[in-house]
Amino acid sequence: MQYNNSRWKRGSKKDESTALPRLPRCGLHRHRHRFDFAGAGSPYCYLQPEIGMAMGSPDFDEEEEIPFREETSFISSSSPRKGLPHHGSQNQVHHNHNHSHNSHAYSFETTAAAVLSPDLPKSSVFRLLRITRIRSLYVVLIKAKINLLLPFGPLAIALHYLTGKHGWVFFFSLLGITPLAERLGYVTEQLAFYTGPTVGGLLNATFGNATEMIISIFALKNDMIRVVQQSLLGSILSNMLLVLGCAFFTGGIVHYKKVQVFNKAAAVVNSGLLLMAVMGILFPAVLHFTHSEVHLGKSVLSLSRFSSCVMLIAYASYLFFQLKSQPNLYSSVDEEGVSGENSDEEEELELTQTEAIVWLAILTAWVSLLSGYLVDAIEGASESLNMSMAFISVILLPIVGNAAEHASAIMFAMKDKLDITIGVAVGSSTQISMFVIPFCVVVGWCMGKEMDLNFQLFETATLFITVLVVAFMMQEGTSNYFKGLMLILCYLIVAASFFVHVDPKSGDD
Amino acid sequence: MESRVQVKQPPLNAPGISDDLSETRKMNSLNGRLTDKFEDEVPFSPEITYHQPGSTLAARGSHSGESPAVHRETLGGIIYRSIRLVVFSNRLNLLMPFGPLAILVQKLTGHHGWVFSLSLLGIMPLAERLGYATEQLAFYTGDTVGGLLNATFGNATELIISLYALKSGLLRVVQLSLLGSILSNMLLVLGCAFLSGGIVFNKKEQVFNKAAATVNSGLLLMAVMGLLFPAVLHYTRTEVHFGKSELALSRFSSCVMLVAYAAYLFFQLKSQSRLYIAVNEEEGEAGDNSNDDESPEISKWESIIWLSVMTAWISILSEYLVGAIEGASNAWNIPVTFISVILLPLVGNAAEHASAIMFAMKDKLDISLGVAIGSSTQISMFVIPFCVVMGWIMRQPLDLNFQLFETAALFLTVIVVAFMLQEGTANYFKGLMLVLCYLIVAASFYVHVDSNSEDQHVT
Numbered sequence: 005m006q007y008n009n010s011r012w013k014r015g016s017k018k019d020e021s022t023a024l025p026r027l028p029r030c031g032l033h034r035h036r037h038r039f040d041f042a043g044a045g046s047p048y049c050y051l052q053p054e055i056g057m058a059m060g061s062p063d064f065d066e067e068e069e070i071p072f073r074e075e076t077s078f079i080s081s082s083s084p085r086k087g088l089p090h091h092g093s094q095n096q097v098h099h100n101h102n103h104s105h106n107s108h109a110y111s112f113e114t115t116a117a118a119v120l121s122p123d124l125p126k127s128s129v130f131r132l133l134r135i136t137r138i139r140s141l142y143v144v145l146i147k148a149k150i151n152l153l154l155p156f157g158p159l160a161i162a163l164h165y166l167t168g169k170h171g172w173v174f175f176f177s178l179l180g181i182t183p184l185a186e187r188l189g190y191v192t193e194q195l196a197f198y199t200g201p202t203v204g205g206l207l208n209a210t211f212g213n214a215t216e217m218i219i220s221i222f223a224l225k226n227d228m229i230r231v232v233q234q235s236l237l238g239s240i241l242s243n244m245l246l247v248l249g250c251a252f253f254t255g256g257i258v259h260y261k262k263v264q265v266f267n268k269a270a271a272v273v274n275s276g277l278l279l280m281a282v283m284g285i286l287f288p289a290v291l292h293f294t295h296s297e298v299h300l301g302k303s304v305l306s307l308s309r310f311s312s313c314v315m316l317i318a319y320a321s322y323l324f325f326q327l328k329s330q331p332n333l334y335s336s337v338d339e340e341g342v343s344g345e346n347s348d349e350e351e352e353l354e355l356t357q358t359e360a361i362v363w364l365a366i367l368t369a370w371v372s373l374l375s376g377y378l379v380d381a382i383e384g385a386s387e388s389l390n391m392s393m394a395f396i397s398v399i400l401l402p403i404v405g406n407a408a409e410h411a412s413a414i415m416f417a418m419k420d421k422l423d424i425t426i427g428v429a430v431g432s433s434t435q436i437s438m439f440v441i442p443f444c445v446v447v448g449w450c451m452g453k454e455m456d457l458n459f460q461l462f463e464t465a466t467l468f469i470t471v472l473v474v475a476f477m478m479q480e481g482t483s484n485y486f487k488g489l490m491l492i493l494c495y496l497i498v499a500a501s502f503f504v505h506v507d508p509k510s511g512d513d
Numbered sequence: 514m515e516s517r518v519q520v521k522q523p524p525l526n527a528p529g530i531s532d533d534l535s536e537t538r539k540m541n542s543l544n545g546r547l548t549d550k551f552e553d554e555v556p557f558s559p560e561i562t563y564h565q566p567g568s569t570l571a572a573r574g575s576h577s578g579e580s581p582a583v584h585r586e587t588l589g590g591i592i593y594r595s596i597r598l599v600v601f602s603n604r605l606n607l608l609m610p611f612g613p614l615a616i617l618v619q620k621l622t623g624h625h626g627w628v629f630s631l632s633l634l635g636i637m638p639l640a641e642r643l644g645y646a647t648e649q650l651a652f653y654t655g656d657t658v659g660g661l662l663n664a665t666f667g668n669a670t671e672l673i674i675s676l677y678a679l680k681s682g683l684l685r686v687v688q689l690s691l692l693g694s695i696l697s698n699m700l701l702v703l704g705c706a707f708l709s710g711g712i713v714f715n716k717k718e719q720v721f722n723k724a725a726a727t728v729n730s731g732l733l734l735m736a737v738m739g740l741l742f743p744a745v746l747h748y749t750r751t752e753v754h755f756g757k758s759e760l761a762l763s764r765f766s767s768c769v770m771l772v773a774y775a776a777y778l779f780f781q782l783k784s785q786s787r788l789y790i791a792v793n794e795e796e797g798e799a800g801d802n803s804n805d806d807e808s809p810e811i812s813k814w815e816s817i818i819w820l821s822v823m824t825a826w827i828s829i830l831s832e833y834l835v836g837a838i839e840g841a842s843n844a845w846n847i848p849v850t851f852i853s854v855i856l857l858p859l860v861g862n863a864a865e866h867a868s869a870i871m872f873a874m875k876d877k878l879d880i881s882l883g884v885a886i887g888s889s890t891q892i893s894m895f896v897i898p899f900c901v902v903m904g905w906i907m908r909q910p911l912d913l914n915f916q917l918f919e920t921a922a923l924f925l926t927v928i929v930v931a932f933m934l935q936e937g938t939a940n941y942f943k944g945l946m947l948v949l950c951y952l953i954v955a956a957s958f959y960v961h962v963d964s965n966s967e968d969q970h971v972t
Contacts, residue, residue: 276845341944370557466742469924473738476931477731480724490735493773497766501742 064084140359144187144367150407151187156180157374164377170384172397177378178404183370185215186408188367195360202223206323211364213432213440215405220444222379224453230507231382231397232448233459236441237467238398241498242406243433244278244474247413249491253426256485257419266422268481274430275475277322281437282471284315288457289464307451308456312442319438391503398502399464406432422483462505466498519858523635595815606642611635612830619833625840630853633860634832636827640670641864643823650816664778666820668694668896670861673827675900677835684904684911685963686838686853691897692919693854695737696954697862698889699930702869704947710873711941719958721878723937729886729933732777736893737927739770744920745915763912764905767898774894834860847959854958856921862888878939886934918961922954 133397145151157180164173192211196204216239223231255264288308296301354365362488386393409428441457448455459467477487600606612635620630647666651659671694678686710719743759743766811819842849865888869881897913904911913922929950933943 052827117735321623460749462745465745465749469738469741469745472928473731473734476734476928479935480727480731482724484730484780486776487731490732490773493769494739497739497742500762500765500769501746504762505746 065075094129096406101416118246120175140355140363142193143354145362150183153179153183153231157184157370160374160377164381168384170381170389171388173377174381174385174389177374177381177398181215181219181374181378181404184367184371184374186407188364188371189408191363191367194355195357195364196356198360211433212234213405214368215371215375216402216436217440217443219375219379219401219404221447222372222375223382224444224448224451224455226379227287227453228379228382229448229453229455231379231393231401232444232455233461234394234397235401235488236436236444237459237463238502239402239436240403240433240467241398241435241470241495242402243409243429244470245491245495245498247406247432248426248429248474249488250410251422251429251488252483253421253485253488253492254397254414255420255425256483256488258418261419263482263484264417264420264422265482266426268479269422271426271430271478271481274426274434275471275478275492278430278434278437279471279475281315281318281434282467284311284318285441285457285459286464286468287311289459289461292482293461293464304458305454305456308445308458311457312449313447315438315442316446319435319442322434322438390505394505394507395499395502399499426478460507462501466501470494470498527849532648591815595811595819598811599646599815599819601624606638608634608638612639612826615830615833618832618875619837624844624962625837626844628833629837629841632830632837633856636670636830636834636860637863639823639827639830640861641867643669643820643827644864646811646819646823647815649811650813650820653816654815661778664891664895667826668861668891670827670831671858671892672896672899674831674835674857674860675896677831678838679900679907679909679911680837682909683835684909685840686835686849686857687900687904687911688915689850689853689919690857691892691900692915692923693958694858694861694892694896695889695923696854696926696951697858698865698885698892699926700947700951700954701932702862702866702888703882703885704944704949704951705866706869706873706878706885707939708798708948709870709944710876710878710881711939713874714876714943719873719878719939720877720937721882721939723935725879726882726886726934726937727931729882729890730927730934733886733890733893734927734931735742736770736773736890739766739773739922740893740897740913740915742766744915744917747914748917748920759914760910760912763901763914764911767901767905770894771902774891774898777890777894800875812933848962850963851955851959855955866868875959882934916963918957922957926950926954 059419098489101337145154160173160176160180163169163176188211192207192214196207199207216236220232220236224236233244252264288304288311291297291307292304297307382393382396385391386396409432413425413428416422416428445455445457474491580799600609611631613630615631615635616699618624618631643666647662654662671691675687675691678684678690707719746762747759838849838852841847842852865884869884872878872880901911901913910966930947933947
């Protein structure tokens with residue numbers, strides 16, 4: 005009861021538009037709560053038109069039946085948005101959300117109880133006690149379509165021990181981590197409901213790029229410094245070129261008749277930040293390659309470490325600034341998506357706080373496990389697949405971390421919400437350049453590894469050119485399918501250059 | 514004297530008056546046009562008084578063959594009229610005799626310096642006439658094909674010169690001349706346009722459509738980015754198979770860029786009516802009375818024939834031109850790079866230069882910008898990749914590895930100009946700055962020696 009009441013309270017909190025436990029929108033996290041893989045047909049893709057979605061969700065094929073009732077405790081979070089009464093009116097809400105899965109869960113567990121209590125408190129406790137764990141298991145692991153890829157994880161591990169064929173292990177672990185990354189984001193969002201905007205923002209900021217961070221730390225541990233640098237760089241490039249390009253392209257094709265516009269000011273600010281971050285990253289490399297350092301080799305390392313600390317401070321203030329200016333952001337942002345906002349606004353609380361924390365820990369552990377195998381298999385895969393390590397690190401590794409963002413960005417573009425798309429893509433790039441990269445340098449420092457900010461000349465030039473070109477291109481404020489196509493083609497060319505790119509021999513440094 | 518608007522870029526708007534040769538409209542259009550540089554009495558054709566405002570219909574009729582009876586009278590009459598229209602009506606065509614003269618000099622003396630300069634001078638009017646013939650043909654073919662035509666033949670001169678150079682194995686010359694064409698378009702043409710426009714319109718600041726300029730420069734930036742990667746790869750010495758990787762990458766990038774160019778044309782044609790109505794891109798559409806009133810002056814078959822004649826003529830002269838490059842460089846003691854980057858693009862760009870300046874003086878900066886940037890975009894997205902692919906077919910190892918200096922110069926130029934255009938206004942000072950920048954770039958190429966020009970020669 006206690007617990008339930010607290011959840012009620014939490015739910016009722018959402019009635020107030022001001023005290024939103026929602027997470028800050030732009031730049032602080034990867035908007036996981038916005039885009040929960042609607043593209044993947046996930047049933048809690050509350051971004052899809054609500055009506056009929058519950059019925060039409062492909063995921064329901066996997067389940068036995070059509071959910072018949074909403075659990076008011078869960079829809080209470082969303083109902084205020086629609087102006088519906090708090091409890092009850094399940095039928096109405098039922099049409100509006102994809103919470104049918106909740107009731108389905110209930111039905112499959114406690115048919116009697118779930119059937120119909122319009123009044124939540126009575127049944128919710130009952131429900132809670134009986135089906136929490138299994139339900140949460142279901143919610144987290146089974147609902148999303150992307151979880152079809154889950155078996156690849158254990159398969160990769162099995163392959164590693166059985167055959168030791170690095171190519172296969174690499175690919176399978178790649179496929180296996182992708183759904184975990186997505187789930188990690190989902191759980192983070194859920195946890196953020198409970199923690200309020202501040203900590204929630206921090207959580208999202210940290211765990212938003214958790215996958216990249218975990219992979220990088222494992223690579224650091226194995227002394228694969230170049231892999232770390234290149235995978236993070238590849239993540240930035242993929243976000244700015246591929247994700248943005250696909251989003252513009254699909255959005256432009258879907259909204260064929262008109263030119264899509266986005267908020268120029270926000271895009272400019274974001275790209276300005278990204279440029280500054282990139283500039284901070286570039287200086288050690290520039291110093292190195294003009295052969296003008298005081299102590300050859302050591303200066304670059306110390307400069308990198310110093311720069312990283314400075315950039316982490318910058319990132320902290322960036323978060324602070326975002327949270328402080330949040331109310332302003334909200335006002336403009338809410339107007340923007342008013343029509344489809346109904347779907348966005350409801351983030352269902354599907355997990356309890358402890359559940360969320362537990363799942364967070366479990367998923368992180370799982371990702372770490374698989375990352376270990378992934379990183380171990382990189383070199384072997386490079387040889388067996390006959391691809392340069394650069395290509396694998398820059399092009400293939402970021403796929404894992406970016407798959408979720410990719411899907412969400414495309415989906416938002418198709419809904420003509422380009423601002424969110426740009427926030428996702430550019431925001432993620434900014435986060436990586438301002439947080440993940442310096443963080444890895446600092447972690448390397450702690451581990452005693454010589455990780456520095458000296459991406460080699462080619463990567464540095466590529467990064468600089470890309471950021472400059474995309475920043476310039478976004479200044480205009482419109483998008484169309486041709487721009488998207490150009491971005492994608494540029495990514496193709498970049499990928500091709502990395503395909504034929506090998507690192508200069510270490511004697512060059 | 515006919516004044517004509519030479520807009521090499523696709524005038525994707527085919528006016529619906531393609532077959533309307535009404536006299537009054539022509540006369541009005543001619544009256545309404547501002548003089549361009551070449552509008553003057555041409556000594557060759559004293560009969561051209563029919564273009565003067567005061568000319569009578571009768572005089573016109575007797576020459577232009579308006580009445581069907583006259584028109585079908587003699588083939589010779591048609592040819593005569595056509596020749597006069599096309600060949601003699603433009604002041605630039607004064608330079609035409611230089612072409613045959615160049616061939617003559619080549620045969621007689623083999624003095625490369627003279628041959629080079631004479632053929633250079635000789636090709637210029639041909640390039641302009643080629644543009645004219647293309648425009649005329651575009652009247653008849655409608656929007657789509659007209660756009661394609663202009664897109665292709667707009668840079669025909671550069672294309673032809675490059676193909677000849679490619680065949681002779683002068684790979685550096687190809688790269689440098691195309692690069693120089695982009696630089697000249699962005700700095701010299703734009704600068705002169707801003708400068709002359711600013712001087713003429715001294716009292717006010719000229720404005721142009723910021724959005725269109727930004728879109729165009731964004732495209733150019735992306736195209737240049739696509740071109741730069743092989744060079745960057747080479748210069749960071751990080752390729753898998755030294756020498757071969759960048760060639761493979763260049764060829765791949767070129768195919769990608771050609772696909773992008775096809776999409777670009779498609780997109781332009783599709784969005785033509787919808788989005789860019791008020792925006793003058795390369796088309797020179799809005800507010801351009803002279804263009805709108807422009808009616809075809811020669812018939813469809815004439816334009817096709819002239820097109821082929823001009824192309825053939827240009828090809829012949831280009832061959833002599835390209836053959837004389839090295840000799841000229843020796844004779845005049847100028848590096849080949851300077852000749853390729855600065856002198857060769859003059860040929861292809863002379864017409865655009867003139868038209869951009871003229872439009873700027875008419876306070877139609879959008880068209881000037883469209884011409885300049887559109888031409889640069891076309892070269893970077895079409896001509897350069899096309900040459901690489903042709904080199905692939907011809908088994909010449911042409912790649913996109915412009916050397917470090919050229920690559921840096923190109924990138925810097927495009928970024929600087931792109932940023933400068935974001936403001937949306939122009940004045941003579943900006944124009945002057947651009948021209949002076951071009952001067953500096955030219956000077957650097959004057960003292961620039963290709964480190965490995967020898968090993969680029971594959972004959």
